[in-house]
Amino acid sequence: MDWINTFALFLGSLLANTLASLSGGGAGLLQFPLLIFFGLPFSVALATHKIASVALGLGAAYAHIKHKSFSVGVAVYLIFVGSIGVVIGANIVLLIPEDLxxxxxxxxxxxxGIYSRLKKQLGQEEVQSHRDPLGWFIGGIGLMxxxxxxxSLTAGSGLLVTLxxxxxxGYSYKQAVALTMLCVGLFWNGIGGIAVAQAxxxxxxxxxxxxxxxxxxxGSLGAYLTTRYSNKVIKTCFEVLTFAVGVKLLV
Structure with missing residues (x-):
């Protein structure tokens, strides 16, 4: 590409990952189609996007670790149970019709997204729930x-984890986004990227x-903004991204 297209690709990636880091997911909404728009075939764009998305988690994780935005124990739990699901998904992706x-x-x-919009107070304050052994077990199955x-898919899982x-x-949106960016953005995507490369x-x-x-x-900019804005603003960003990602996947 010439320098103009290269700069446009950089700006698109920066915007996509800033919004994803602020909202708790959805980078694939812009970055993946952008690669196809610039001429990459679907499979090449998918593999390239998955590798690049690891840097989103790295940038966001650095900012959230610096601000101590999450519990290390909960992060390890999320990484463990989610990674099992990521490995399973990478191995069964070919068995599922992609369009469906x-x-x-x-x-x-x-x-x-609609549910979050209707629940005005959802995630505005931390309200601990299901943090007993049974709750962690059931939650682990859901996260898996x-x-x-x-x-197995290109976009949307980070938004699911956040909500x-x-x-x-019962985490607030700020806490949920921080955990999602570290665990999904860095570790889940990292494992997915390795699986894609090995395949x-x-x-x-x-x-x-x-x-x-x-x-x-x-990732760094979005994480920084997360520490600056209220849970209400982050909740709104999350809802906008869920609507956009949902429509994109359907249309």
Missing amino acids: AQKMLGIMILAL LIGVING FLVRWF GAPIYWPWLPVLLLGSFLG
Whole structure:
């Protein structure tokens, strides 16, 4: 690409990952279609996006660790149960018709966005719930299933994790986004990226440095904004992204 298109790709990646880091997911909404728009075939765009998305988690994790936005124990729990699902998802992705799976996921994410919009006080304050052994066990199963989605589809799993943490465990949106960006953005996506590379999926290496830079800076900027804005603002960003991602997956 010439320098103008390269700069446009960087800006698109920066915007996509800033919004994702602020809302708790949805980077694939812009970055993945952007790669296809610039001429990459579907499979190449998918593999390249998955590798680049790891930098989103790295940038966001750095900012959230610096501000101590989450519990280390809960983060380890999320990484463990979700990673099991990611590995399963990476191995069964070829068994699921992609169009059907994406439409079902789109309906689910739209429903979650509508639910969050109707529940005005959801995630505004931390209200501890289901944090006993049974609650953690059931929650682990739910997160494992979301991990399967993460391992097999291109977008949406981070948004599911964010709302699951808010609704099931009673975290505020700020806490949920911080946990999602560390666990899903860095570790789940990292495992997914390794699985994609080991499967021999084609990665377009010339564009990767630009995407990694945009993803890292976007992740860092979004995480910084999360510490500055209220739960109400973050909740609104989450709902806008869920509507956009849901419609994109359906249409």
